[in-house]
Amino acid sequence: MEQSLNCAAYSREIREIAFLTEENQDHAVATPGMSNALNILKEVFGYPAFRGQQAEVIEHIARGGDCLVLMPTGGGKSLCYQIPALLRDGVAIVVSPLIALMQNQVAALHELGVRAAVLNSSLSQQAAAEVEQKLLAGDYDLLYVAPERLLTARFLNLIARTPIALFAIDEAHCVSQWGHDFRPEYIQLSVLHERFPEVPRIALTATADMDTRKEIIERLGLDEARLFVSSFDRPNIRYQIIDKANSRAQLLSFLRTEHSGDAGIVYCLSRKKVEETAAWLTAQGLRALPYHAGMDMQERSQNQERFLREEGIVMVATIAFGMGIDKPDVRFVAHLDLPKSIEGYYQETGRAGRDGQAANAWMVYGLGDVIQQRRMIEESEAQLKFKQVAARKLEAMLSLCETTTCRRLRMLSYFGETTDDMAACGNCDVCLNPPQVWDATVEVQKALSCVYRAGQNFGTGHLIDILRGNLTERVKEWHHDRLTTFGIGKELPEKTWRAVFRQIIALGLLSADSESHGALHLTEASRSVLKGQQTVQLRLQTQAGHAFEKRPSSDLMLLDATERYLWEQLRAWRAKMAKEHGVPAYVIFHDATLRELARQCPKTQDELRQVSGIGARKLDKYGGYLIEILRSCESGLRQ
CATH class of the missing domain: 3.40.50.300 (P-loop containing nucleotide triphosphate hydrolases)
Incomplete structure (x- = not known):
């Protein structure tokens, strides 16, 4: 050259x-x-x-x-x-x-x-x-x-x-x-x-x-x-947060429905959950690997290298994994536990779709997450100032989960990015499947009254039994069937009551006592609701596992048969080069460059020079190979 x-x-x-x-x-x-x-x-x-x-x-x-x-x-x-x-x-x-x-x-x-x-x-x-x-x-x-x-x-x-x-x-x-x-x-x-x-x-x-x-x-x-x-907006990422029912089954449905064969990351809060989830996904036929700080360093490094260099790996990890990971074709990031802050959530979900192609940020979220995160803050040995900051960040995260308006706008607002002309994104679950809102003031008053009548010494499960009139052994033991709140909420199913408690805890009307196994207490904010001075609007429970129309994970779906064949041949060559050079495939060329090569099918060095992602060094190093591959493929297709 x-x-x-x-x-x-x-x-x-x-x-x-x-x-x-x-x-x-x-x-x-x-x-x-x-x-x-x-x-x-x-x-x-x-x-x-x-x-x-x-x-x-x-x-x-x-x-x-x-x-x-x-x-x-x-x-x-x-x-x-x-x-x-x-x-x-x-x-x-x-x-x-x-x-x-x-x-x-x-x-x-x-x-x-x-x-x-x-x-x-x-x-x-x-x-x-x-x-x-x-x-x-x-x-x-x-x-x-x-x-x-x-x-x-x-x-x-x-x-x-x-x-x-x-x-x-x-x-x-x-x-x-x-x-x-x-x-x-x-x-x-x-x-x-x-x-x-x-x-x-x-x-x-x-x-x-x-x-x-x-x-x-x-x-x-x-x-x-x-x-x-710059704008914090990542318009190619679709945000979806759903009510947690059976998180493993929900995750598997999400992966099989929307991301079969795709590379992605599944975040869990604990090391034990990482290992169990990775093993379970493997048993379901997925290529899943664990990653957390407690693993042997060599095994951890090997798993990370496989994720970077191989295709279709699902990395199940704690937040110890991910900072600086520049793998461009991560198609999804899933959370099985609630992140501590919007910053953490944004940072982790941002590892999806670095190539600008469609990607999903998916999370299951339940009452236990709220109680667990609040308990972790209260039990930490941090100074009071740190706890207060952590509590504020958690409140913002809970607001994002419970919002009835566009999630993207809520996040951008958190980072200070707001303008009068900003419109709903049309690419989050709230925009695509707007939640119904109901006046739950009476039901919330019943829940708060039940907490008070039970002495503020019990957790959600027992309180729901009281509200629904379930004569369990524990209800009888504490004589809670004699409370005025016994059975006053039997018209609502258990899952609805759990959603009510989750949301009013998120709203700060109740707090969970870390020293009493999650016993709920009234807060100062609950006073106005009990007195009838404040109404409460809640979200109806979302459909767990609601599936949206599958989007093309990339521009590949727009390639015709000939271009798709060229793409596959170029990918095979790239994988060979990556192995020889000991680097991830995307270091040789990004998918976007291969797609452009397949579409344009350049035949000369000058034409190659016009393809985005091919600089002078790579043109000198790989130009001859690329022209030969494209010419031979075209010749084979004509025959």
Whole structure:
């Protein structure tokens, strides 16, 4: 190939023409031109144009400015520091919390011809020493490092001896002590600004409410930084939350009805539930693997690698799994237990549909989830302030579950994204199957009265027996058949009463006592309802397992027979290349690139160059193979 790309030489050439001379720096800001950034985007990464705020962010950091970038998963955050790393002189130091994430990103950069490396505990002493020597020799454009390694005196002294292009702090929400992914080392990253005040910093995250943004800015010393906030909306994800009945059966129905053969993640609250659910799904014929922090590290790593490299794997996991997982074709994320916060829910569901194709966020939710989460907060050894923050976050999550309006709008509002012209999304279960609302004031008064008459010492099951007039042994033992509330709710079935109790607990009219096995107590808020001063509107119980019309999981459904054949051949070749190179298949080419190849069927190098996702390095490396495959397939089809 005549225009084969030597990325090291290419990046040096870009820098030479991008920066002004020192003599001119008093009169103008030294900055690489955005035309050069666009050239890198096209030649190295193979994309024709920037998306959203990418160009603004790249220009700002390339000029030497600090910034905090909030961009949804799949929105292209990595390019916001990778391209400035190629534009600016020196090496970009990327702080990342997970070894697997670092390794995957570096593998993808190597495929593009970018000089990148990792420095973390997975390396041997000899391998780490080699990376350090190459760093000092100026052989890298990007170096990924864990925060624990970065904060050592040895590493800080090491990077003080080499030019630094920028610091990128990925997954910046890990700095928040209120967050679901808190990493104490992140709090100390303000040392970067103290030790290297002239080096620009970019902090990036996909998840941060207003309080978390303030904490990131304060903890990292980004007071003068520019804030870039993209829309948190992920329109390709369909959100569905249903009443929990038999969660395993509901999950299996969801997977078989809407996601047969698809890759996805199932989140559970406990390690035991992870293992039991994975084993059960395997027994049902699905390719399911467990993942949690209590597993042997080697087995955990092997399961993660299989999920990344193989197709159709269902990973059953605790929240220990997922941060930074950039597998693009995760078609669903399912929750069998209630997340602690909207941030956690958004972060976890955001791992679906990174490729922009249709994906599902599905959750079963019941009364037990509400009681369990509240009990966990009350029983924690955290300070009162932490408990109060956790309780507020849980309240917001419960409101999302119980909302009778568009779930997407509720989430966007939580993240501060509201405008007068925002309309319902039409792609969540509330929009697609609007819940019916009923005036449950009388029923709620009956439930609250029953709690009071029973001495505020019993849980939901016993209270429902009293309301329904069930003469159980326990009811007789406590003489609760003599209460005035005995039998006053017999007209409602048990499942309806359970929905009533779940919703009034979520509304804060009742609280569960963690020391009395879930005994319910009246709250101050219940007083006005009992006095008839406040009405209560509740949702009718949703149809458990309500199935929506199955959407095409991708544009594959739009391919004709010939294009589908080409697609399958390209996938087979990609799998072979991925195995040879020891990387996940999507590192070679994303599905979107293969679909475009199948549709366009390019026959020359110049035509290949027009396909999104094929940069100069990949064109040089794989162009001949692709043309040969497409030509031979077309020839075979004609015969």
